Amino acid sequence: MIKVYGCSAPNPKKISIFLEEAEVPYEYVGLSLFENDNRSPEYLEINPNGRFPAIIDDDVDGEPLIIWESGAILVYLAEKYGKFLPTETRKRAETLKWLFWQVSHAPYIGNAHMYRIYVPEPREYEIKRFTNETARLYRLLEDHLEDREWMAADQFTIADITLFPWIQYHEWHGQQLEDSPNILRWFERMSARPGVARGKDIPYPVFQHPPSGKVDYDKLNTKIAARLADPRYALKPDPVA
Numbered sequence: 667m668i669k670v671y672g673c674s675a676p677n678p679k680k681i682s683i684f685l686e687e688a689e690v691p692y693e694y695v696g697l698s699l700f701e702n703d704n705r706s707p708e709y710l711e712i713n714p715n716g717r718f719p720a721i722i723d724d725d726v727d728g729e730p731l732i733i734w735e736s737g738a739i740l741v742y743l744a745e746k747y748g749k750f751l752p753t754e755t756r757k758r759a760e761t762l763k764w765l766f767w768q769v770s771h772a773p774y775i776g777n778a779h780m781y782r783i784y785v786p787e788p789r790e791y792e793i794k795r796f797t798n799e800t801a802r803l804y805r806l807l808e809d810h811l812e813d814r815e816w817m818a819a820d821q822f823t824i825a826d827i828t829l830f831p832w833i834q835y836h837e838w839h840g841q842q843l844e845d846s847p848n849i850l851r852w853f854e855r856m857s858a859r860p861g862v863a864r865g866k867d868i869p870y871p872v873f874q875h876p877p878s879g880k881v882d883y884d885k886l887n888t889k890i891a892a893r894l895a896d897p898r899y900a901l902k903p904d905p906v907a
């Protein structure tokens with residue numbers, strides 16, 4: 667049985683989406699970044715890098731196997747269950763290319779989140795840098811999805827799974843999907859899949875958190891809504907010449 671450690675943030679959502687799509691049994695330990703669960707001694711024993719997600723496969727040749735890094739987990743699960751990663755050389759290479767593209771560029775988008783939503787004071791240089799880089803990534807995606815239904819290999823793969831939970835946050839990136847019709851069509855196609863629809867709400871739906879009483883999540887969500895409407899933070903990307 668796979669045990670997943672994660673929270674209501676984009677990287678862990680990839681794993682619940684995979685497992686729901688694959689329809690395999692798993693157990694989920696729902697945690698919270700806002701309560702520093704990722705830095706607890708117990709969690710650091712599992713992932714010394716202190717980030718979500720991590721999984722433990724409890725019986726690999728009789729021993730537990732710990733994996734962290736969302737891309738590594740997706741490849742592991744795809745190979746374990748023989749799903750969503752084609753075996754034909756070109757298709758597999760294309761899928762892995764877009765998977766690694768997403769994982770390696772996620773920090774730019776994560777920094778757009780950080781400087782648009784969470785930073786204590788507005789920092790124009792950083793907001794512009796990460797908003798513009800994120801906009802460039804959206805333009806690349808929009809072109810890529812021009813004549814494709816799926817990210818890679820003409821089929822639903824882990825390259826789609828890795829991307830979906832990030833695109834859910836497009837408003838935080840200063841992006842309107844109405845301006846990116848190809849991404850919007852792909853996003854709707856993904857949302858219509860029952861496994862994606864279930865997995866995106868595990869352990870909690872986007873913007874929802876465990877009711878521990880330790881953090882005032884209503885206050886947090888009010889602050890996020892205010893940031894999305896505050897012109898000092900909600901800068902638009904620079905126009906492209």
Ligand SMILES: N[C@@H](CCC(=O)N[C@@H](CS)C(=O)NCC(=O)O)C(=O)O
Nearest residue numbers: 675676677678717718719735736737
């Ligand atoms: N490269 C890692 C990144 C994981 C990551 O940054 N996860 C976020 C949640 S989406 C996190 O745990 N952040 C904690 C922090 O920034 O301290 C992966 O793809 O798994």
